[in-house]
Structure formats: C-alpha cells, structure tokens
Amino acid sequence: MTAAEPTTAMATIYSEHVSELVVAGREPVADGVVSLVLEHPDGAELPTWTPGAHVDLLLVPDLTRQYSLCGSPSDLTRWRVGVLLDHGGRGGSRHVHEQLEVGSRLRVRGPRNHFPLVASERYLFVAGGIGITPLLPMVAQAEQAGADWTLYYGGRRRGSMAFLDELAAYGDRVVLRPEDEFGLLDLATILEPQPGTAVYSCGPEALLQAVEQHSAAWPPGSLHVERFAAKPVDEGAEATTFEVVCQRSGITVTVPADRSILEVVQDAGVNALSSCLEGVCGTCETPVVEGTPDHRDSLLSDEEKAAGDYMMICVSRSNSARLVLDL
C-alpha cells in the first residue's frame, strides 16, 4: 500500500470562555461599592469556579476589568462581583457604576483562578477594603469544611466596608477593624507565626507589602496574596535581548529589550492566551521546558519562581540567553 500518510494538520484557535450575561441584580453594599449579580439571559448554567477565582468584565472595547467572584461556587446560575468606584482609576469602575444597571448586557471572560484555597485545618484571612471580595467565598468554604479560621477585615470606616451584614453570621471569627476607630491593622500581632495555618490576603498594595514583610518568618508557602494591580517592579532590573523557542509551534523568536515575550510570540502567530498584560491575572501562565525565567509577575510564589517550571510571559523575561517554552 502506497497511500500517503493522512494529513491531519489542523489549525487550533485557543481562547478563554466568554459568556454573554445580563445584570440580574445591582445593589449598593457600602459607600462607593456596588455588587452586581450576573446571569445567563436564558438561565443556562455558568462555568464552575472555586473560591479565589476572578473574571474579566469586557465593558467596552479596550476597557476590560478584573473582578473576583464573591458569590457561592455551588450556585451555577449566577455570579456576583463587588465593584469599588475608583475615582482615580482608568474608568473601569466608573463605567460599572454609571453605565451598568439591571438588564444591561455584557460579556464576561473566564473564570480563572490564581488565588486558589488550599486545603488546611487553619486559615488566617486578612482583607483590606474591597479586597474582601475573593475572601468571602473562601471563608464560606473554610466554615463549611469545619476549619479553624479568623478574618481580619480593615477599611477606612464601617460605612465603606462591604458585605458586613453577610460576615455578621460568622460571629467573632470575623474581626472588623475600621481605621477611623482602630487605626491600621496590627499586622505584627495578627501575623505572629502559627504553624499549620494558611494565610490569605487581598487588598491595596500597601497592605499586601506590609503583610509580606510581617510574614517573612512564616514557613515558606504559608502566604497567599492576590493583587489588584501589578507589584512595583524593581527599578534596577534591566531588560535584555534573548531568544524564545516555542516548542509546540516550532517557532523561534528573538525578544528585544523593549518588547514582551507575549507580544513577540503572538506576532509570530503563536496561540497564547493573555489578559491583564501586567503579570497579575495568570492567564498567560506558560510551562517552561528549558532555560531560566526572570520572573516579574505578582502571582507566582517565591518557591514557584525558584522552581522555574512556569512563567507569566506578559511581563517576565529570561535570565538565560534562550528559553524553551511549551507554546
């Protein structure tokens, strides 16, 4: 038989799931914070998710914002997000506050999760302001699993702190610390090292940096943080030129000092997922086959960075002259 081998060459289009949803509920939950309930217009089920997950709201072209899911993962018919109006922001939260009302349609990409809740007997949760949102489903799951947990929740004042009514059900597991009554969270005391405890924190950058400092003495891997914006990059880090081999695609490219790996490989026609372009969302996480990444994201833990098995190609670069990626 001399028939040619079958041709199975096929193009692959790789993307994240996008749901076309309708705003089914909208209510103020604190000063400057609204919660939105999103549903499928025909009541269909939404993709499943786990505590810590977030979605992209595709508000208008070029206006995509990420919000943590803060409802119940077991309710497959609706998602809930909490949005703080940020007057100094780039317009995403203003759009949500001013343009979205019950009945509005919008596209939502995801969910994805780079802040997953690991199994543990004990949890310490530290929330600052709107950083409470990803922690809400976490404390619900910790409670359901019978874990020992405490949530410290700081904010400017009680009126600006969202979801206090829901948290009231947990009694003294939740410690509310509005700044105008108590001052800043006493992290030195809160973060006394406790073996066997997983720490989850979300909030403004200043809080997260303070939490990181005060957790230095904790066992490696204890601390999990989620950032709303990229961690400030060390100014001393210089960008260099290096080579990237996309092993699956069979393409080799050179990444110049002024461009990201993501930009260069996408230009070369490689299918790579991406979203935030800031190293915070984790969409572009890529397995590293060979080479030493220069991690500049805000997501991977120190141990994960040291292991070098994965990298965020939207911001991270290379310490070796060549990187081989599973792309």
Add this chain to the structure above:
Amino acid sequence: MTAPQPPGDAPFDCWYLAAGSNEVTDELTSRRLLGRQVLLYRQRDGRVVALDDRCAHRALPLSLGRLVDDRVICRYHGFTYDGTGACVQVPSQEHVPYGTQVASYPVREEGAVVWIWLGDPRRAGSAAPPRTPWLHDEAWSVLGGIRTVAAGYLLLHENALDRTHFAYVHPDTSHRGYLEGPPPLEIEVTETSVSYARTFPAAPLAAWQSAATGLPPDTRAVQHESGVFVSPALHVDHMRIEADGAVFRTAFVRAFTPVDPGVTRVHWWSARDWAPGDRTVDEILHRVHERTMEEDEPLLEAIQATVDRDGPGRRVNAAADAASVRAEQIVRRLVDEEQPRRLT
C-alpha cells in the same frame, strides 16, 4: 514536588462515578475506586450507602457479609454496621467498643449515576457533581457499557481531548474531514474545564452514520462536534448532524474513574434525541462506540506499560495538544490544593 499517594495524579476532592444507578441494589457490591475498596448498597428508602469495605474488627471485606434491615452484618463475627458506618452491634458482648466504625463516603445519586466523594467529606459540599441531563431525559434514548482499561485516567482524558489521532487510529469511522485536513479546532478554557468545538462543512456521512440515521449514503450533512473535559471524573462529547432540515444530536458521555494507579474504569453512555427506542440504531451506535474504544485502548495500555517500565521521561507536546496540556494543568492544581506543602 513529591509524588502524592496512589493513584497520585487524581484529586480525591472530586465527585467520581461510583456506579450506574442500576448497579446498586440491596445486594452488597464491592468496588475499587481511587485505590480504596468501597462497599455499595441501597437502603430500603432508596438511598445509596458507600462504606469502607473492611470490617473494623478483623479486616474481612464487609461485602462478604449480609444486608439485613439496611444493616451490614460481617460474615466473620457478626459485627453489624448501619448506613453511616457506625458499628451498632457486636454479638459476642453487650456493648459496642467505643468509636467502632468504618469510613462512610458522601454519595449523590442523580439520574442514571451514583457519584461518590472519596476526599475530605467536609469539602464535599464545596462542589456539585457534574450534570448529565441527556442520560435522564425521556426525549433521549440511551445505551452504554462499562470497560476497564489498564491505563491511567489522564491518558483516557488526553485521548478524549485529542482529535489528531483519528485519522491514524479510527480511519474507518471518522468524519472524512479528518483525512482531508479538517477545519480549525476551537479550544476554550475556563478555570475548571477545557472544551473543543469544530464544524465540518457539508460532506458525505460516514457509513455507520448513514446506517444509523437512515439518511441516504450520498447525503451531504453539516457536522458539528464538540467535547468538554468537565472534571477529572467526566468527559462529554457532542455530535450534531444537520441534513435536509433534520437535526440529529448525540451525546457520548464517559466517566473515567481511577481504580488503582494505571487502571481506569470507563462507564460510557451514548444518548441521542433521534430514533427513540430503535434497537437497530442502538446496535449500530453500540458497535461503533465499542469499536472506537477498542481501537484506542491497546495503544493507551501500551503507553502505560512503557511508562511503568521505563519511567515517565519527558514528553514533547504538539501544537494540537493545547487542550490536554490545559487539562493536565487543571488536574495538577487540584492535586496541589488538597495536598499542600507541609506548613510546619
């Protein structure tokens, strides 16, 4: 990262298929699931019970005993357990030794499927079993079977997500588009799932499709195929044939349950919303599904044997492996989350 205990690459905190509903009766049934021996039976009120199949006294499998009034009586000394796994009677003495019990696993029965949670029972409420509406919708006709494959469950998932082996392994039953250069495959990911979808433009049907649908062999039909890695426990494929204004929808549902490392139980169903109750169609579909699996399984078993003998080595991924690479990432994260690094 140290390798987790058997089956190693499967998360315990997940709803797996324990059995088809019709397999669980008032007879004691023993089944190996994720490296554990599980006793299954149905109480008089219809509820399914899943217990560790091992008497707390002398380790005799409880499945060798008897079921009397919803209670399991051990064959050896008559230790008696209720549906919660608590020992309620020890015939040789007045009282039951304090705390005597066997593990009880959360179970949910939905339609044709009994799902079991073998992980931390306190986390069972954090996820719902996957839904399989086609299997218990009266408008759909369902057939199926059970197979045991000497290959790890991830190899079966990978095989289910992979469309590029069709031309090589299933040349006679595949859409001929696979032989001639298929249209683009769209892969979509979410936090917990991966799906693929593709539409073949109007083309002649495969011989079995024509026989099953009753469409003339020269019918040109548009075919839409899609599939989804729903969870580590389940993969569902959908096929839609459109011809002459008629639509034929078929769901091919496969539950992959790790038995022991390198062994997987496959419970499969084919559900269709056409030719209801037609035995001839049942036979055609049964044959083609079985044939497809029979073509795949020796290859997967040979891969497993090679890896078992020579170690995992390093694998090269092709561009079209994007879906299975992603599924592995999802599974890896689930396994990591439930076996966190020791925080001491």
